[in-house]
Amino acid sequence: MKQPLVTVNKSVRKIDGLSMATGRAQYVDDVHVRGMLWAKLLASPHAHAKILDIDISQAQKIPGVVCILTHKDLPRVPHTTAGQGYPEPSPYDSYVLDKKVRFVGDRVAAVAAETRDAAERAVRAIKVTYEILTPVLDAEHAMDDDAPKIHDEEDSLRIADPEKNLAAEVGFSVGKNFFEDSDYIFDRTFVTQYAQHCPIEPHITMAWFDEQDRIVIRTSTQVPFHARRIVAQALRVPVKRVRVIKPRVGGGFGAKQEVLNEQIVAALALATHRPVKLEYTRAEETISARTRHPMIIHLRSGLKKDGTITDFDLDVISNTGAYGTHALTVGCNTGSKVLPLYRAKNVKFNMRAVYTNMPVGGAYRGYGATQGAFAMECLIDEMAERLAMDPLEFRKRNHIRLGESSPVFKALGEGREGVAQSIESCGLDQCIDLGAREIGWREKHGKPKGKGPIKRGVGVACLMQGSSIPGIDMGAATIKMNEDGSFNLLMGATDLGTGSDTVLAQIAAEVLGIRESDIVVYSSDTDMTPFDVGAYASSTTFLSGMAVKKAAEQARDQILHVAGKMLETDPADAILQDGMVVMANGRRLSLKEVALHSLYILDQFQIMGSSSHITHTSPPPFAAHFCEVEVDEETGQVTVLSYVAAVDCGTAINPRLAEGQTEGAVLNGISYALVEEICFDPKGRPRNATWQYYKIFNTQDAPPIKTILVPTWEPTGPYGAKSVSEISINGPMPCIANAIYDAIGIRLREAPFTAEKVLKALKLRARGRRME
Template identity: 40%
Template sequence: VIKEKVGGGFGAKQDCGVEDLVGTIAYQSGKPVYYRLSRKDEFIIRTRPAMFITVKAGADKNGKLTALSIKTKIDSGGYGPHALTVPMNGCAKTLPLFTCENMAYEVSSYYTNNIVSGAYQGYGVPQTNFAVHIALAQLAQKLGMKFEDFISKNIVSKGYRVDILKQLGEGREGLAQKLSSCGLQACIKDGLKKYNTWANRKSSREDDIVQGKGMAVMMQGSGIPGLDAANAIVKMISDGTFMLYIGGADLGTGEDTVAAKIAAEELGVNQEHIAVTAADTDTTPFDKGSYASSGTFFTGNAAYVAAKNMKKLIIKSAAKVLELKPSQVRIMPVGRVGSKTKNITYKELARATQAGDGAGQLITSGAFTTEKSPIPYAAHFCQVSLNKRTGMLHVDRYYAVHDCGVPINPDLAKGQVYGGVLKTIGHTLYEGMEFDKNGKCLTDNFTNYPIPNISGMPEDFEVKLIEVTDTITPYVGKSIGELACDGASACISLAINDACGIWMKHWPFRPEKILTELDRQKS
């Protein structure tokens, strides 16, 4: 099986929708098979599941959380892919944000006659984090506290032991983890500097246009420690450059680029000296899969281990060729090895090792598994304008501050955030699948299902990456793609409440829903 370039995955390509069908036909017929989904098929084969979430929270008079519970019901459609792991993950990536001693969760999944749901970017966290933020914001108001002060008082920090993770495993018991790094407080501190300069426009009760601000915090995972695994192979070829073989599939996330950058850094060469072959079951090693935001951390670290082993082998082989002790040999930029007075290029080393009297082609492998992974964090901030007469809403400003460890490819990382936020603005404000009484989807094309375009972007839209080191691995690239989808809904809902006092609790926040809540407020 060779994974071709298929564009973004966003979770929907994690299940077999038609792959098993074309694979079977190709195997039985001995001929290549091409099957293309229609636009309607793309809409109804896999969707984000409908979730109904109840959150209860308690705090003492000083604003310290004393209890937090989440109860989730999920509509899985006619079958059960990801039926329990999606709502479970929503709890697993929300409850560990807080230092509350008393936590509880309950998830239930229901078979229905609706279309089949499945995995989608965020994997239950955008919905659950949204519900938790609404409940905590209401609690903060009852306590007479600013939401940002309430949140800052109750979130985790470096060194905190997250015991709740043991009860929140995926498919098995989880692993409690002491936080070896946490940039959440730094993200909030940085974001509030900008957030506090945004002044809402002054308005009276008679004005149509009002403004409001909101913020949210979030976390995700970097793969699933104790369950995920990745492997890589590095091969020096005859011109002194390298082939890097990885099993992970790049779904538009830049995984190939990240793995190449890590290998190039470790081997002391330019990135263009690393050629990547990925996701070919005949030639590449096993990888658990590009899901659960695991690519950078797991596949990237497998590339690091393989490159580190290659580095050792290069030093050992060069010492023999140069008649030096291995302790005298060093890797030199760019693509040289040896001592100050006696050294050769990688090309010369390749010729020496691959010649008839050489030791043989230099090939190394690397495997990566771990019982813990670094947790990425973020804080998002937004300001919105709302027309109370029409219900139309626009996001004016958005600022996303992320702890993604040490970003290996900052431009790609920021691109993930910009895309994730804009996507989340879409499902918050207007995206939604609708069905008639017979279960037929009425919004199975882009005419009836609006998505964000350039006109829907905030005028002031900025992403900042906070660099946070971690002891887990030298190349600590925490995940970022799913994390970027976890905050906009909460930010926007809190901003609407700040603007006009209503609570929007159900996606999407279409004008008619906003007007209904405004009418309910008047009555």
């Protein structure tokens, strides 16, 4: 029996919203541990060099300097900084400190000092003798025979082919006789750029010893449990001696699905037996942390005159930078979260992630699907145009439907073979229809618009993502009842500001017939909460939400059992409602009475539930994005006038938060599409590593963004929910590119679409026309 939903699918207030708005929320930096030292890392000025000698004698003399660590002081343990499940699908090619530096910003040494000033001065006083090596700064040539070898060390593990600077490679092919049945063949190359997550709170980590001599790490992370495991591995200490606490987090976007600084801060705490804190500056965040993998995407497709897509052949070169963190899995997603969206009998995929002496790619919202969707949705538009078919109609004819499967699901998973699945919820057609109506597609698309040099156009992109990693990811939760009928909900699931604490409390409240404000949420702490893989792969609502639901159901069953005994009534068909147990015969008891009875009166026990959840499918959310742009043909300036994101995320547990996730992702994506790019000098040094020069769009740049939530029911998710957090970042780049084409008839395949680049394309066309 499906009861009407009371708490779920309601826009309840974010449970931590008030404390954040009033400045009382506790982030990493909001506690101070007595005797805390400041840490600072010495970053390599060279893209590729061997460290011949490090002289710390001058630095040690600076007053206040307590400890300086170099590669000579630490165990040499190959590991990955990717915060992924064990065994990680990323190569073990990183060392806490190494004898070699592989990009500008790579770490050379670590200092802990009594003041930040002393730490910074000490870092400058360390003398390093480098043997400078030729850097690899071009992903396309990284695999050349004469390219310098970036990972020539012998102890790294699971690198696909270090001789060829190949961090990871994956591919599959289904079908046969490629391109033989097609009437048209399309062959295009798309290029995406380096971009940074720019969380408001940069990476920050503290470590100290507790009274039992265990290392306590308070850190801004998406993956507290992976952080515990990887710190233990890298420093060769037992897991039981490490505790990781995740307080409030000021944004992650994937940057913090990385065990980046926890190892070195813990190492400094171990070496000094003092509390240590390391906070990245904004420049360090850009130079030394993680980025979005730039990709060169070669996409070929075959098309029949009747509008059937016959073939896809997707070939990807992904630049993973100096280390292969997330290299394989991000590249897998470029295929697995993009290719299944449209039916084709022949599908081929090949992805090579190459090392370069450039910043390190990592997890970034969208996780490779963002880059792949750019290529796919632009090409789909071009295919529709060839047939003179409306791009919406063409997409509707070819996209995957309810009950259908795709061979891609089985062929390609996260770093290994995937899991066969069929689509059990899909609202894409409705997304297309509602979005088209909102943007005014029929009136605007393909029609000449604008006056003088200012041209207008509309564009569309359809999207899918996943929800969690099937067969791999696990989330767990514990819930226990208190005297007043309130509950403690203890979760490993990691709220980064996303609102997952609120969403998960709503799910528990729905099961227990109470309000979300009667649930005290604690997340996450490896000593206090059950395991959860963490906040990534669009999994928290879908995966951890199911764990919470199951734990709450256990508590509910115990409540009904106690209430049944108290009322001497069979609790079958009883319900929990408004904080009461209501029996089928109408008799009722408050949860408070049940709690007091169970804790103090008779057959005392703690009413509590604890459950884990894994998933065997990864149901895709779907979306149709639309935008209208204005292109100034005389300045190249592209302005997004309005944006519509119609999203099928199943049941939105909290519609307002789902809209917030969508709007945030869209603005992030518009900024990525139009202006964001890390630029380098010829030696591989970033030229715009601070926010003075790396500009991200803010609220004043945001066009009106309209989110339309299209409800469907996903049977494998809690109360019908699927994911919503990542999908919408994939839309703006292709959507805007298609709208630019509609406006000025030029297809841009190299992002970002800066005014300079658009103007150049316009001039090239004008020159071409003159030549004709």
